[in-house]
Amino acid sequence: MKASRFLPLIGLAIFAYLLWSIDLGKLAASFLSLDPLLFLAALGLSVVAIALKAVKWQVIIRSYGLPFPFREALRGWLVGFAIGLVTPGKIGDFARAYYLKERANMGRALTTVVVDRLADILILFLLAAIGLTAFVTLYVPNDLLLAGVYGFFVLFLAGLALFSRTRVMIRVLRPFYRWFISDARKGTVKAVFDDFYGGVAVMVGKKRLMLASLAITLLIWIVTIFYVWVLAVAMGLAVPYWFLFLTFPIVGLLFALPISFSGLGTREAALLFFLSYVGIGAEQAIAYSLLMLVVDYLLGAAGFALWTRHPIHLRVGKNNL
Numbered sequence: 363m364k365a366s367r368f369l370p371l372i373g374l375a376i377f378a379y380l381l382w383s384i385d386l387g388k389l390a391a392s393f394l395s396l397d398p399l400l401f402l403a404a405l406g407l408s409v410v411a412i413a414l415k416a417v418k419w420q421v422i423i424r425s426y427g428l429p430f431p432f433r434e435a436l437r438g439w440l441v442g443f444a445i446g447l448v449t450p451g452k453i454g455d456f457a458r459a460y461y462l463k464e465r466a467n468m469g470r471a472l473t474t475v476v477v478d479r480l481a482d483i484l485i486l487f488l489l490a491a492i493g494l495t496a497f498v499t500l501y502v503p504n505d506l507l508l509a510g511v512y513g514f515f516v517l518f519l520a521g522l523a524l525f526s527r528t529r530v531m532i533r534v535l536r537p538f539y540r541w542f543i544s545d546a547r548k549g550t551v552k553a554v555f556d557d558f559y560g561g562v563a564v565m566v567g568k569k570r571l572m573l574a575s576l577a578i579t580l581l582i583w584i585v586t587i588f589y590v591w592v593l594a595v596a597m598g599l600a601v602p603y604w605f606l607f608l609t610f611p612i613v614g615l616l617f618a619l620p621i622s623f624s625g626l627g628t629r630e631a632a633l634l635f636f637l638s639y640v641g642i643g644a645e646q647a648i649a650y651s652l653l654m655l656v657v658d659y660l661l662g663a664a665g666f667a668l669w670t671r672h673p674i675h676l677r678v679g680k681n682n683l
Contacts, residue, residue: 373622376631384644392597392649400596401653407589408657411582415439418481418578419458422474425571434461437668444665447658448623455479461672478575485579486618487515489611496608501639583611590654597650601640609636626655 381389416435423430438461445457455475462471491512498508587607594601613632617625634647642650 370621370623373625373627376622376627378627380627380630380634380644380648384648388643388645389649392646393653395598396653397596397598400592404589404593404596405657405660407585407592408661411585411589412436412439412443412661414578414582414585418575418582419474419478421571421575421578422477422481423462426470426474428462430462437461437672440661440665441669441672442665443658444662444669447662477572481572481575481579483618485576485583486611486614489583489607490615491515493608493611497612497636586610593653593657594650597646597653599637599642599646599650601637601642605636605640612636629654 413436416432416439419439420430420432420435423435438458441461442455442458446455455478456472459471459475462474495508587603587610590610591601591603591606594606613629613636616628616632619628622628630648630651633651634644637647637650638644
């Protein structure tokens, strides 16, 4: 059994420790202070963020000249989001590719999802680097920490540049292709690889569409941080919007680590740490994080409902995913 399967237990262990170390009565009281109208407003903003993500995916798909209605893009996003809630990391993102199977081959469908995620990570890294720089400068001066963040950002950009070069990736992946792919699957894998990088080449040539996707990604983050700010106000937490703008992208990076289910444990620990600098207690911070989880699962429930009506068929063929 692979050790990676146990990684999500790290987040669960962190969550269990946090619950053990706080006053559960105060945690319950934090939930009871929730303003229902403001909570509904926050929920509405989270829906807007998901809708913008569907629009961004549409923009990326458009680089192929493929018609893909907003309704289908939104359905794919919600289903992928729902699957991602119950799997480590961002596996659910790749489920979206299955909704393109009637319009594109496997490689190109995966390209749209990967490019979408790379745009997310690029903007997230950028915002996190800016936010951490400001946070460290204002609260915990530490040049070594800043150097580490900038180093990771540079490595990410270098990796992105290498990833976009077909010849480099052929050399990197050739040993894995020879040693770990069976002869029966080599033809299929090669076709997917060729289609994938053929799609990358198409997208690289559509610079305006790629810039538009980055701009939409930035807008998504602005809306998302506004959503979590309204959620904080709904709980009576005195957290400035600018503080969340600086710190929440960092929380987002930690949330993306494949060491928990639905970010359980990692998000609570990160929010507890950052919010302590603006006078928010541990019980309130954890209740705030759990309320975000409630919003996630409400959206996930919509995704699962759509999945039951339009299930993904995990059958691989020439033009299927």
